[in-house]
Amino acid sequence: MSKTEVLAKIMLGPVLLMQGAYTRRVTPKLPEAEGEREGMAGDGEVMRLLILGDSAAAGVGAATQGEALSGQLVSRLGKHYRVCWRLWARSGLDSQALLHMLGQHAAQTFDVALLCIGVNDVTGTLSCDQWIARQRELMDLLPDKFGxxxxxxxxxxxxxxxxxxxxxxxxxxxxxxxxFNAHLTELTSRQDHCTMLTTRLAPVAGAMARDGFHPGPAIYSVWADDAAQVIARHFDQSASGKP
Structure with missing residues (x-):
């Protein structure tokens, strides 16, 4: 825990606790986006895609999966590939709960996984070191169990x-x-099979969901653009045998 965080807890602890409870009480509880959570789309070389994580991965803030991250990403990748995709996501998941969820799934094979997790860890009590340890577990489990x-x-x-x-x-x-992001960037840079997105998903006016906490379709669109470009570049390099 950083010195800044320790001092904040000492000096602002009661205020932070009250504000956290108040925010949870008054913030609208939005549903996950409706729609399919697996399917096939597009033509070309087969790409097996897994999207997994918390409420943002589940599309909270969008009415349908087509407007959410999964639908927009699959739509972009489907212009060049035959995308066989699955979405494993649920509101409220933190990193430990995601690890548990993956443990419940039978082993199967994916080429690419898009990982979105951590907001519920930030709002919880995990230290940064504990959080990074769970990210490392996820980065080990996905290749080992799901290829x-x-x-x-x-x-x-x-x-x-x-x-x-x-x-x-x-x-x-x-x-x-x-x-957390600074340490995640460092961890990801040391993993040959990982890459981290860099697009800044700033909540500009009108782009967020009405709860003021989740992305809206416009932010999901920018997110999908960034992910599609990164995935296509790595997928094509792998297929061609380039380093």
Missing amino acids: VKLIVVSPLPPMHLFPALPQPLRWYLGNRASR
Whole structure:
């Protein structure tokens, strides 16, 4: 735990707890996007894609999966590949719960996994070291059990800009998210089978869901663009045998 976080807990602890409880109480509980969570799309070389994670991966903030991350990503990749895809995601998941979920699934094979997890860890009590240890477990489990050749890691969003969060809670969670991201970037850079997205998904006016906490379709679109470009580049390099 950083010195800044320790001092914040000492000086602002009661305020942060009250604001957290208030925010949970008043923030609208949006449903996950409706629609299929697996399928096939497009023509070309077969790409087996797994999208997994928390409420953002599940499409909260979009009405349908077509408007959410999964649908927009599959639509883009389907222009060049035969995409066989699955979405394993649920609102409220943290990293440990995602590891448990993956443990319940039977072994099967995917070429690419897009990973979106961590907001619920930031709002929880995990230390940064504990969180990174769980990310390392995920990065080991996906290739070992599911044959994943490329893990595309989504960074934590800029929580210091979330409209739903009052100050100083917004600052506190934003600081934690930023620190988690810095360590995640370092971890990902040391893993040959991992790459981290770099597009800044800033919650500009009108782009977020009405709860002020989740992405809206416009942000999912930018996210899908970034992921599709990264996945296609790595997939094509792998198919051609280039380093």
